[in-house]
Amino acid sequence: MLDRLTASLTENLLQRAFEPLVRTGQLEVVAPSGRTLRFGDGGRPQARIRFSDKRAVLALLRDPDLNFGEMFMQQRLRVEQGTVYEVLELILRGAKHVPVSASVRLLDAWRMRLRPLLQHNRRARSRANVAHHYDLDDRLYRLFLDSERQYSCAYFEQGDEDLETAQLAKKRHIAAKLLIEPGQRVLDIGCGWGGLSRYLAEVAGASHVTGITLSAEQLAGAQHRAAQSPCGDRLEYRLEDYRDTRGPFDRIVSVGMFEHVGTQFHEAFFRQCHELLSDDGVMLLHFIGNSDVPDFNNPWIERYIFPGGHIPSMSEFTPAIERAGLVICDIEVLRLHYAQTLRLWRERFMARRAEAVALYDERFCRMWEFYLSMSETAFRYQDIAIFQVQLARRQEAVPLTRDYIARREAALKTREAGSGLVAPVMAGAAKIRAGSV
Structure with missing residues (x-):
């Protein structure tokens, strides 16, 4: 029962995250449970990704700017159809018009505060x-x-x-x-x-x-x-x-x-x-x-x-x-x-x-x-x-x-x-x- 509830929650989170982003083309997202979620209007480009575990899903949703690339490098997010470029294209071409969550806004504000430290580019x-x-x-x-x-x-x-x-x-x-x-x-x-x-x-x-x-x-x-x-x-x-x-x-x-x-x-x-x-x-x-x-x-x-x-x-x-x-x-x-x-x-x-x-x-x-x-x-x-x-x-x-x-x-x-x-x-x-x- 607990596993089914966890799987359902994970799938719901994926639905809420990708649905506003992918309006044209088609992105299939295979959840850790094996269920396939489909987004877009069925046009081009088309791509399919698979999450290997629910922690990979949570990592992506918690900090997409950092963890999308990390999950791809670790193969916890696999591109099974199309290319990673086409996946990013499907997600990003409409992203400017989608409001970000409160947690991501807080993370962005923290990163703005960190800029002086990260860019302290003295000679060494x-x-x-x-x-x-x-x-x-x-x-x-x-x-x-x-x-x-x-x-x-x-x-x-x-x-x-x-x-x-x-x-x-x-x-x-x-x-x-x-x-x-x-x-x-x-x-x-x-x-x-x-x-x-x-x-x-x-x-x-x-x-x-x-x-x-x-x-x-x-x-x-x-x-x-x-x-x-x-x-x-x-x-x-x-x-x-x-x-x-x-x-x-x-x-x-x-x-x-x-x-x-x-x-x-x-x-x-x-x-x-x-x-x-x-x-x-x-x-x-x-x-x-x-x-x-x-x-x-x-x-x-x-x-x-x-x-x-x-x-x-x-x-x-x-x-x-x-x-x-x-x-x-x-x-x-x-x-x-x-x-x-x-x-x-x-x-x-x-x-x-x-x-x-x-x-x-x-x-x-x-x-x-x-x-x-x-x-x-x-x-x-x-x-x-x-x-x-x-x-x-x-x-x-x-x-x-x-x-x-x-x-x-x-x-x-x-x-x-x-x-x-x-x-x-x-x-x-x-x-x-x-x-x-």
Whole structure:
């Protein structure tokens, strides 16, 4: 009798949790008792999940932000039909309009209070946070990134380009906004494997590009590729915190790094950029931003993927820019570009998943699949986008209208063909598609 009552209570809790969320498509939820609950209108997509035990159900309902991923990693929540991406899509595409419970609101409020502690990214913690994610086996990133190792949002000019084309377009778009002229010195903060900095030297014509990173693995990769570049003498890479860099530089670029600074250090970051930038200098900051009110970092992402990370809202970072004495010359919001990038990464990762299992293990691959899937749904159905913020010391440093961006992109595209850059990039894409890299 007690077991039947417990099973009935668990099924009732699942019904109440999923019914408001899944309105279109179809999600089947198999309770620990074996009973199947169906939600939605029977359309697409369709997926089925199974809970192995009632504690897994209670864990999910108590703290869905953290425990959905944990239950999936532990296989206490199994996807029996469809993919975990489709499960998340069914749940999240209508979630903004569903009120959260009082207990979840209290948990959210507590996490907002914890933000300063979790984002206290002083030098030692910043380096440890970067090592947690970026110092993984380099062969893992080969499985799903483009040949130039661009681990940031691509730029889809048409919307259906392949990954290599879109990542090249991203570098071209950024270089155009930087307004690089011959003889200028450039700083790349958070340079990754050096793909963008090589482009700025080889194609955009920078006289010297300094790339700084806190990842030893990325530093080694950037230095190795710089040695093979025809402009290797104009490329320099250092294992260095941005707070320790000395200038001046004519141009500063930072792609996918600002999310790791932390709200407490926004002002220090922008003051340092102001100090490093020449009087006529221009800076381009490309990062994941929140188009809604300030929020906390997803707790599952915080624990397993990007400790110390934060997706800032406009109201959080713009005051720090103002106080640092920098001028905002342009803000562009790239909507859905990262969703498409993540879809391509996820498809490439899943196509070579067996290789990832050989590098790590099954649990790691479930974690990585959930990370890519959850990130894609966040960019599609939640208020997350890419912000490109152009900054300067003086407002006269940038043309009056945005027409120059298209003109410079066209000129850069011509230089790409003349530099021989496009053919190696496309050859690298062919090797990745063939699984030989």
